[in-house]
Amino acid sequence: MEKQIISSRQFTIITLLYSIGTAILIVPASITKALHQDAWIGATLGVLLSLLLVKLFITLGNQTPDKSFIEANNKIFGKYFGTLTSLGFLSLTFFSASELLYFIGSFMQTEIMPETPTLSFAVLFTIIIVFASYLGIEVFARSAELLFPIFMFIFIVFMICISPQINIENIQPIFETKTKPLLISTLTFMSIFSFPLVVLLMFFPSSVNVIKSAQKGFYIGTIIGGGVLIIIIALSTLVIGPTNTSIETFPSYALAQRISIGNFFERIEIIMAIMWIISIYIRTFIYFYATVIGLGHVLKIKDSRPFILPLGMCMIALAQIAHPNIVHSNNYNQKIWPLYSAVFTVLLAILLLIVAKIRNIKNAQNQQNTSSNSQEAKVQIKPQEPKEQAIPEEPKEQATPEEPKEQTKPEEPKEQATPEEPKEQTTPEVPKEQTTPEVPKEQATPEVPKEQPTPEEPKEQTTPEVPKEQTTPEVPKEQPTPEEPKEQATPEEPKEQAKPEEPKKQAKPEEPKEQTTPEKTNNPKTTDLQ
Structure with missing residues (x-):
């Protein structure tokens, strides 16, 4: 498969929508159940601590900027242990993609079309994911750019329409929760929000055109995505109340059902569902695409597209048997998923950094040194150019003694200036040959009488202005450097x-x-x- 490149702006949008993902549906209920009215505080702490994880992932990506996460595993850990860790990481991504299909089917069947089986939703959604995987990350990034304005528009409309129903008493009293449940709920929030961000290392350093701006985009996308989740959790608590929020299966959808402006603008929750489908589509594609690319790297196959269709069919089957019911899904997300994701995301990333430093794997630093050296060379070349332009060779050319030689030659035009009146052009040629001996002084005198006995003297008397004109223009031209022409x-x-x-x-x-x-x-x- 050919290497595809995305822009830093596209990477920022992907990070933003990917971090939201399914958290917009399931996180408000789980975190409110543990923290009650202080759920927004736990979400805020989780977003702040997630920035440390982003720093960890960026540092790990800079160790091997030209390789994906699976290739970095094999290079740092070696052939055998690296392959084992890579397979464990791919199991995480593939099972997560299947679980997201389950969430799509469960949400659509529970809230929108209860008589439609979940398999139909899973198949339709998988067709989109498989087709996008065939087209590659570039086309997917462009689709994310198109979907991002739609997502933000719906979200802003959602906040404006629900804001009249806010009740501040629902979040009082503040800071009533104890420290231990606050930390546990914060880690649970981070396991769904920020732990999966390590999957972006499958294409973050190697497939982004500008790495420095993409690093900033990593932080910006994480912060904005976390802000969206904090607002959703806070609005759910303020409008519905902490008790009703913890009971609801999909609190954000129940929140959209409360929108009613003038008993006219209401029942628009299906439009709000578009926002959640967009975010789930982004995360599902990233999980599935990482599985396809990673499997190709493990098996050392250049073109991994033949794996797309079989893995898509397996994903549909796994989605049907992943969770028998919604209760099993909630228990898995609260008890098993945090530990499972922490092992193959945070701990694995830390081990990779430690082993890379022990083995002195510093490809990123070497490339930065070479790039800095090349930039320094360019910077040094640029100031040399003005030096070459300002070297004293040009004044040498202006003040070289060759010019006076050229100025001594035009002394002859003084002799040529006199024979301007006759047509005899052979006379100035003789003084040119006789300039080397000191005779031209004698020749200058006879040439004058040649012109004086002619009957054209009255005409010449009117022309004595010629020597005046010759002295005035020739002196400023010949007198800038030598003073001899004056004498x-x-x-x-x-x-x-x-x-x-x-x-x-x-x-x-x-x-x-x-x-x-x-x-x-x-x-x-x-x-x-x-």
């Missing part, structure tokens, strides 16, 4: 601007040695050609 930009420009004013008359006599004359003679030729 190169200031001295060279006045040379070019000072010489073009006197080249017409004094350029030839001032520089006769540098043979600029032939070049100047060539310039008019080029201008004539142009």
Whole structure:
């Protein structure tokens, strides 16, 4: 059978409805018979002590988070003793499922359809349980989500409608019960309410997606389920009275029969019965599904679905012979069931924890360590990323000396800026090759007279704004890091601007040695050609 996963919210709802179960029908009568008007006090103590059991079950589940309760038995106790304890636990779950079928048949025959045999109710209810077991725990969890709002709505309507008939004198005097009967009744209440919660370990750690939130859901479901039972017991005592509550077989159903608003809204107890059928359905399925899965683990069979139909038929047969009458059922629930359930739920869980610590079985801690290590590694990786983003390599790239090299190269555009007017693009190529020797200073001067003798000088005189524009945009771009472009930009420009004013008359006599004359003679030729 494929592993199925449920959410923590679904697990909380299952825990809530499972803890109520048949307790909503049989607990008010049994606990009121022993404690009378203080029955709600015993129920409150039982819910508070049940939280300790929940802590015990959660600790046991964390020892082997990837295994069910039966698999944990075989791993901790070993092959032989683990198999024996597992079979004893499965006998508890299977017999409890059969007993719940008996309660369904007895309730329906006694209160609703007295002429219908209990076997028919058992068969119809078993069909639903078997079909849900074939579909698996995921589908069952979704059905529990759908049934939970219906349950809570009916319960709230039930409290509102019965509240006008409350009589406070029925719970007086308070704390009249002695300590011994109070403790015995509290343990009896816990045997029906909280002892069976260990069955949830069949899928609690291994089939829940978020374990931490499911642990909180375990506590929340137990508290809310216990609160529902406390309210039912208190309302039964306040409305019916402690004597009538202890006599009734199903006090909560008798309580619903008392609802009457304006002699119009009454006889709605059959609607209230839906609430009890929902809670019994949840607990019966958990018992039966745990038996099927556990038997597959004991026999080491991967797919345990072939056991569903045979076990369902055996459950129907056992339900017919479990209790011959209601008196035998009450004696069993008060005298035999508390001891029987305590052995295979509480004592077995404590033994498993002790043996697991002796044998140093700490799978949960190892997984938590590995998960914490992985989380720490993720946490360490995350702060490293901003370090990599803020490492000083980026300023190195911004302040590397390679940029000034790139800035020395654009010094040539000063020479390229002058030949913007002619179409001769070959002239800037020559200075690029001659930039390595120190000649470009000499080349910068002849290039100016090339442009000055041209008849286009009046046009060029209108364009002296170009060097101004070149100095202003180039300086802010080239001056952020080096100061050299400032020195190169200031001295060279006045040379070019000072010489073009006197080249017409004094350029030839001032520089006769540098043979600029032939070049100047060539310039008019080029201008004539142009």
